[in-house]
Amino acid sequence: MVPSLLFEIMLIGLLGIGSQWVAWRYRMPAIVVMSITGLLAGPIFGFLNPEEDFGSLYSPIISVAVAIILFEGSLNLSFKELRGLGKPVFRISTVGAFIAWILGSLTAHYIAGLSWAVAFVIGGLFIVTGPTVIMPLLRQSKLKARPAKILKWEGIIVDPIGALLAVFAFEIITFLTGSEPDVAQLLLFFAASIFAAIFGWACGRGIGWMFETGHIPEFLKSPAVVIVVIMCFTVADEIVHETGLLSVTAMGITLANMGISSISDMRHFKENISILLISTIFIMLTASLQLETLLHIFSPNIIGYVLLMMFLVRPLSIFLSTIGTSLTFNEKALVGWIAPRGIVALTVSGYFAGVLSEQGYEDAQILTTLTFGLVFFTVVAHGFSIGWLSKKLHLSMEGRPGAMIVGANRFTVELAKSLSKADFPVIIVDSSWEKLRPVREAGINFYHGNILSEQTEYNLDTIPYEYLLAATDDHAFNSLVCTTFMPEYGRTNVFKISPFDQFSGDSVNVVSRVGGRILFDKKFTMEDLLDKLDHHYVFRQTTLTSQYNYKQYLADKDDATVFLYLIKPSGQLKFYSEEMRTVPAVGDRIVSLTPPNKEKAKIQAKLETQRNGQSKENR
Missing domain, CATH: 1.20.1530.20 (Na+/H+ antiporter like fold)
Incomplete structure (x- = not known):
C-alpha cells in the first residue's frame, strides 16, 4: 500500500x-x-x-x-x-x-x-x-x-x-x-x-x-x-x-x-x-x-x-x-x-x-x-x-503524413508537386481564386476559403494532414494561423515561412516567436524562395548511402541550397526547420531546392557534343 x-x-x-x-x-x-x-x-x-x-x-x-x-x-x-x-x-x-x-x-x-x-x-x-x-x-x-x-x-x-x-x-x-x-x-x-x-x-x-x-x-x-x-x-x-x-x-x-x-x-x-x-x-x-x-x-x-x-x-x-x-x-x-x-x-x-x-x-x-x-x-x-x-473497410485516413499548405504561390505549387511525387497527400488553401489558378492547372488538391473561417472548420477535412505550413506573403497572418492550429497539430508539426525580411528590432522577435517554427531556415524568406525559382533553381531528391553519407552530401552542396524536407525509410516526413534536431542517416532521402549547376553542366555537355559532331561533319 x-x-x-x-x-x-x-x-x-x-x-x-x-x-x-x-x-x-x-x-x-x-x-x-x-x-x-x-x-x-x-x-x-x-x-x-x-x-x-x-x-x-x-x-x-x-x-x-x-x-x-x-x-x-x-x-x-x-x-x-x-x-x-x-x-x-x-x-x-x-x-x-x-x-x-x-x-x-x-x-x-x-x-x-x-x-x-x-x-x-x-x-x-x-x-x-x-x-x-x-x-x-x-x-x-x-x-x-x-x-x-x-x-x-x-x-x-x-x-x-x-x-x-x-x-x-x-x-x-x-x-x-x-x-x-x-x-x-x-x-x-x-x-x-x-x-x-x-x-x-x-x-x-x-x-x-x-x-x-x-x-x-x-x-x-x-x-x-x-x-x-x-x-x-x-x-x-x-x-x-x-x-x-x-x-x-x-x-x-x-x-x-x-x-x-x-x-x-x-x-x-x-x-x-x-x-x-x-x-x-x-x-x-x-x-x-x-x-x-x-x-x-x-x-x-x-x-x-x-x-x-x-x-x-x-x-x-x-x-x-x-x-x-x-x-x-x-x-x-x-x-x-x-x-x-x-x-x-x-x-x-x-x-x-x-x-x-x-x-x-x-x-x-x-x-x-x-x-x-x-x-x-x-x-x-x-x-x-x-x-x-x-x-x-476503406474508412481510414491512415497513410503517409500529409501536409496542408496555407498560401498559393509559385513556390508552394512546386513544393506541393514534389510532395505529391513522393506520394504524400498535400492540399493548398487560399482565399483567392486567382492565386489558386496555377494550383488547379497543376492538378494539386486545393481548398478555396479562409483557413481561419468557421465555414472552413466544417467543410475542410484536415485528418489526412499531419503538418501545417503557413506560407502566405503576410507574416502576421502566418503566425496567427500557426497559433490557431498549434493545439490541433502539435508544436512540432506547425511551420511558417521566415518573417525576417520585413521586420526589424523588437517586431521581428515578436513575429518569430508567435506561432509555429521557422520553416527551412530564417535566412530564406518567401521573396528569396521565389527569387531562386526565377533563377531556375530545381527541386532535387538525394538518397544517402553508406558510400555517400550526410557529411559528403553537405560538402557537395552550394551555400545557396535550401534544404526542404527529408523522407525516412519508414515513410516518415520531416521538414527542415531552425529547431530540427534529426540528423539524416543512411537510407534517408533529402529533398532540396538547389542551383541548376548539374542541369547547366548537362546542357553545356550536350551543346559541346553537338558542336563536336557538326565540326566533324564539316570536315
Whole structure:
C-alpha cells in the first residue's frame, strides 16, 4: 500500500499520464494501456485501492470528473457538423438505443441469468459508449469524417440516455413491485429529467450571455465554466440520480451552438482537463476492482453475454436503426462494431448494484463483474481492431503524413508537386481564386476559403494532414494561423515561412516567436524562395548511402541550397526547420531546392557534343 493519500494522488496521476504517453509512443490504444495499468497497480499487485483509501470522497470525485468529461465532449457538438448525418445520428441515438436496450435486456436475462428487473436496468445502462472511451479511439484511428462524427455524437448523446434508461427501468420496477405503487414517484422522475434538460440549457444560455456581454473577464472564463458545470450537474443529480449527466450535456450543446468566439479558445483548456481526468479516473476505477471480480469475469455466462453484446446486439441495433439512411454498408459495419463501454457504465452500475441489492435482488451483486467484463473486453477488442478494420473497410485516413499548405504561390505549387511525387497527400488553401489558378492547372488538391473561417472548420477535412505550413506573403497572418492550429497539430508539426525580411528590432522577435517554427531556415524568406525559382533553381531528391553519407552530401552542396524536407525509410516526413534536431542517416532521402549547376553542366555537355559532331561533319 502507498504511504499516504497525497502520495496515492500523485501516483494515480503519474500512472494515468504515463499510460497516455506509452500509448502515444508505441501507437497503442490509450484506454487499453490505462486499463491494464490500473489492474496491475490495483487488484493484481495491490499497490492501490482508491475506493477504500478515498472513502466517502471516491464517488463524488468520479461523478464530477464524468460530468466535466461529458460536458467537454458535448462542447464539440455543433449542429453544423450534422450536415448529411442528422438522420443516421438521430436514428442511432433513439431507435438504435431502444433496440439495443431491449436486445441487451433479453441477453442479460437468458444468457447472464439475471432476473427480468435487473436485466432491464443493466440493459438500459449498457447502451452507452461515451467520450471517455470513444474520443481516445478516434484520436488513435484517424477515421474518415462521417463515421468519426457519428461515433462521437452517439457516444456523447447516448451517455445520459443510457443512464436515464437505467433509472427509468428501476423506477418502473419499483412502481410495479411495490406493495403500494406510487405514481407520484414515477412522475417525479419524468419531471426531473425535463427539468435537468431545461436547467442545462438555461446554464448554457446564461454563461454564454455573460461571456458575450463582458460580465466575466477573460481570466475567469474557464474557471467559471468549470464551476457552473459542477453546479449544473449537482443540482440536477440531487433531485434524481443520474439526471445530472443529461443536464451537463444540454449545457455543452447549447454553448457549442451559440457561436461564441471565446468558447473555441476555452475548448483546448477543456480538452487538456478532460485528458487528465480520463487518465486518472480510468486508473482509479480499475485499481479499485477486487481480484475475485476479475476471476469471475471468465465464467461462461459472462463471457457468453459479452460476446453476444459485441457480435449480435450492437451490429443488429445499428443495421436496423439505419435502414433508409445515407450510411453505406461499410460505415454501418464499422459503427456496428465499435461500441466500447467506459466510465459511465462502471460508475452507474456500481450504484445500481447497491440499490438493487437493498431492494432484495440478490443477482444484482454480479453487476460490477458483468460491467467490467463488458468494459474490458470491448475496450481491448475495439481498441486494437478499429485501425485494422477501418483500413479494410476503406474508412481510414491512415497513410503517409500529409501536409496542408496555407498560401498559393509559385513556390508552394512546386513544393506541393514534389510532395505529391513522393506520394504524400498535400492540399493548398487560399482565399483567392486567382492565386489558386496555377494550383488547379497543376492538378494539386486545393481548398478555396479562409483557413481561419468557421465555414472552413466544417467543410475542410484536415485528418489526412499531419503538418501545417503557413506560407502566405503576410507574416502576421502566418503566425496567427500557426497559433490557431498549434493545439490541433502539435508544436512540432506547425511551420511558417521566415518573417525576417520585413521586420526589424523588437517586431521581428515578436513575429518569430508567435506561432509555429521557422520553416527551412530564417535566412530564406518567401521573396528569396521565389527569387531562386526565377533563377531556375530545381527541386532535387538525394538518397544517402553508406558510400555517400550526410557529411559528403553537405560538402557537395552550394551555400545557396535550401534544404526542404527529408523522407525516412519508414515513410516518415520531416521538414527542415531552425529547431530540427534529426540528423539524416543512411537510407534517408533529402529533398532540396538547389542551383541548376548539374542541369547547366548537362546542357553545356550536350551543346559541346553537338558542336563536336557538326565540326566533324564539316570536315
